[in-house]
Amino acid sequence: MHIPNLRSETRYGMPAADQIMFNRHYVLGYSYYFRQAKWALEIVDPDGLDVDRSDNFRPDYRIPEMFRADLIDYAGSGYDRGHLVASANKKETELQNSETFLLSNMSPQHPRFNRDIWKELENRVRELDRREEVLETYVICGPIFYFDQPVQSIGSDDPNDVSIPIPHAYFKSVLTENSRGTLHMWSFVLPNARSEQSLDTFLVPTTLVEKLAGIRLWERLLGAKIDKERAGIRKMWTR
Numbered sequence: 001m002h003i004p005n006l007r008s009e010t011r012y013g014m015p016a017a018d019q020i021m022f023n024r025h026y027v028l029g030y031s032y033y034f035r036q037a038k039w040a041l042e043i044v045d046p047d048g049l050d051v052d053r054s055d056n057f058r059p060d061y062r063i064p065e066m067f068r069a070d071l072i073d074y075a076g077s078g079y080d081r082g083h084l085v086a087s088a089n090k091k092e093t094e095l096q097n098s099e100t101f102l103l104s105n106m107s108p109q110h111p112r113f114n115r116d117i118w119k120e121l122e123n124r125v126r127e128l129d130r131r132e133e134v135l136e137t138y139v140i141c142g143p144i145f146y147f148d149q150p151v152q153s154i155g156s157d158d159p160n161d162v163s164i165p166i167p168h169a170y171f172k173s174v175l176t177e178n179s180r181g182t183l184h185m186w187s188f189v190l191p192n193a194r195s196e197q198s199l200d201t202f203l204v205p206t207t208l209v210e211k212l213a214g215i216r217l218w219e220r221l222l223g224a225k226i227d228k229e230r231a232g233i234r235k236m237w238t239r
Contacts, residue, residue: 007027009043010027012220013217013220014041016215017029017030017037018033023102024096025090027041028041028104030104032067034143038142038143038215039084040141042089042090043137044138050091052094053088054098055101058071060104060105063104066162068103072156073154073163074108074154077155079110079154080111081106081109082107082109084106085105086122087100088126112194113192116195117190124199128174134178137176141171141173142171142213143167143170143213144169144212144213146168151165153166154166166192168191170192171187171190171209171212173206173217175218183221185206185229188202188204206229
């Protein structure tokens with residue numbers, strides 16, 4: 001029995017990671033090297049009860065201590081504890097919402113990135129999911145590091161401790177399925193910085209995301225049409 005096959009989120013694929021976290025309402029691949037998620041995978045579910053935002057940020061004690069992030073790493077850093085799986089996507093129950101506040105679901109994001117364009121993209125994905133023709137919306141996102149550029153970090157100044165590197169950018173890949181099984185795919189790469197540009201500017205081929213993030217997306221999808229969509233760009237945001 002292949003355990004991931006039991007999870008609906010992984011129907012179209014699940015990348016590798018140092019530690020796979022099977023949460024109740026999303027799946028996450030954690031990187032020991034970066035002390036943060038390599039990717040987070042979910043089925044968007046914004047139509048539950050409007051429970052209060054939990055705001056109970058806390059370490060994820062399933063991760064070995066030497067590799068996990070703690071609240072003190074973010075304190076006074078100037079960077080937000082940025083959600084990968086958005087709190088607003090998981091609000092059917094208090095427990096479901098609370099689960100998104102595990103630090104394993106956080107990544108150091110520039111405040112104006114987290115609160116502006118990243119939030120806008122999250123909102124637009126929820127709008128997409130609410131369209132009558134969309135049956136399910138799968139989303140995977142995570143950090144991107146450019147190794148030809150300097151990498152800053154947050155956390156302890158102690159040289160014996162491991163700090164948390166700040167991503168240069170983030171990706172988000174969106175896969176929708178309608179009631180007839182038709183699939184559409186869109187992928188984005190956004191710099192971890194304030195931006196006044198429109199979201200269309202950051203649409204990229206899914207193959208580029210795979211190269212930059214070092215993971216394979218939606219690998220269970222086969223066929224010429226999907227290969228074309230993986231390599232191409234579909235614009236949905238003007239509808």
